[in-house]
Amino acid sequence: MAAVLIVTAACGSRLPESEFGQRPSANGTASPGTGTAHGPPVKVGIITSATSAVGGAAFTGPRDGARAWFDALNARGGINGRPVQVLTCDDGGSGVGNNECVHRLVDEDKVFALVATTALDYAGAPRVSAEGVPDIGGQPIGPAYDTYPHLYSIYGSQAPRRGEPGWDGRLYGGTEVYRWFKREQGARTAAVVSYNQASSAAYAQLITRGLKAEGYKVVNEEVDFALPNFQAVAADLRSQGADLVFDAMDTHGNARLCQAMDAVGAKVTAKVTNVQNWSDSVAEDYKDSPTCRNALWATGSSRNYDDTGNAAVRAFRQGMRGHAGGDRLSQWELEGWAAAMWFTDAATSCGNRLTRACVERFMNRGVPWTADGLLLPASFTPEDAPPRTRRNCLSVARWSDDAHDGRGGWVTQGGDMTRNCVTVPQLPYRP
Incomplete structure (x- = not known):
């Protein structure tokens, strides 16, 4: 049994989409100037408690939404001409399984980043942070995303993230x-x-x-x-x-x-x-x-996936059509889609010099981000004292x-x- 604590980010603005290069148009078709990806792949990992005791479908939404985004992105030419290779791992909802997934993806598969992590017990979070692997758009089921640097919750965080939860062990x-x-x-x-x-x-x-x-x-x-x-x-x-x-x-x-x-x-x-x-x-x-x-x-902190009058929602729904998990839409799928979009914007901002440091500079720049309006503005601006x-x-x-x-x-x-x-x-x- 898991209880998900939702912490809503403060309102704000974001940089224009033109800064980020290739993006989907409102109707989900390819944007001008896109084409087939041809460079070396960018490896990303997705860790999901897909077979936890809570139930088989309880945690798979963010994974399915992220994969749908990356499939559509690769069809448009990938990130600066490089395809995204998605590697998934089911941790079974246990801390032992989570550590095994982190070891496999980070140490063996050498993923560049993690995206849309949805782990019932994120026991491997300290290892991810110690290795300097960006983990972008994860679901904050536990305190990990308000504890460690290099981890970026889908809802943002103002916590110092210096190795203990929140401020002196307290979240707000x-x-x-x-x-x-x-x-x-x-x-x-x-x-x-x-x-x-x-x-x-x-x-x-x-x-x-x-x-x-x-x-x-x-x-x-x-x-x-x-x-x-x-x-x-x-x-x-x-x-x-x-x-x-x-x-x-x-x-x-x-x-x-x-x-x-x-x-x-x-x-x-x-x-x-x-x-x-x-x-x-x-x-x-x-x-x-x-x-x-x-x-x-x-x-919650994201736009209703049934708001079909919104262009970004329509793009999400079109991207999910025919995709695994897309026959039953969910808000967590939308947030997984947004997580993959966030990573894409960060990586695209690096141009041909894609590094983890560059991606994290984008994440830490303090400008609220909304995934084309799918999310309430989220950012990572540490505050020394809780508000x-x-x-x-x-x-x-x-x-x-x-x-x-x-x-x-x-x-x-x-x-x-x-x-x-x-x-x-x-x-x-x-x-």
Whole structure:
């Protein structure tokens, strides 16, 4: 079971796309001046917990999105005429497996960089950093991306990254999600559901602190990980009159809780999940709980992949067509696509003198980057002291069975994510 902590980057601007050379056009076709890649390949590695105990498809989205980007990039001529060779490794969701993947990709395959890492236990992170291998656009499932230099989370970081997490071992998260639902939906009572398992309980405590900081009445519900009694939790949610339900559980647990909520008639304004569960699989995962399914909301730091009016989203969707994993789109696929785009922009900026130092100069230059508007502006500008408050922006979407002419999908809420911003306190926690 993994709980993914989303830290939203501050808003800002970025350099023009013209600086980066070859890029996809809005409709996904080749840009002028591109052609077949012919130089020596640029090797990149992708480490994914593809067969972890959490489930086979839980962590593969970023990998599939990144591979789709690189396939399209190679068809357009690669990076400055050099094709990208993608080498993948499944670490099985274990620290031992992760170290083995790092050894294979870094020491044996000699990859130039890692891209879109999605590891349940990133035990090999110290080795990656010690070898000076840029790791770009990874998912911050644990504290590694706020701990080590040379590691660049898809959401950016202002932590010093000198070998310990955050600032003196503490990370910080904002309360923008809870503020948004209080302001936009009038919510006042929130339930937090977690397993009786360490990482789940720790994440639930962080959610609870944030809710209380925003003035909510909080109802805590704990579920036995081995023998979960979701029926009893659902009945208590109904009796407590919860407006919102937050969780620190996996997709399977969420689906069972929703099924129990429908069975006992527990209706809420919103059942709020995170980017990990923001996908087309909702229709199948929650097929037995239509009322709860249509109360599902997701929040994150990237543009809704169902926003087909956006040119960058359309390019992503076209790139995923016919690609492995592309039959079921997800927000994590979009973020993997963006991670590969970030590496491409960094490498392209080096021209014919591609070095790791050059790529990292691009990453560390302090200019917020948005992946053509797919991400909220992200950058890496270390701050010696943690901020007490920060202006955070938020991407919000709600599942609707009526969307896309009845096929179902995610509908963006609250307007464009770049204007859906608020200044909120930053709360410390130990990872």
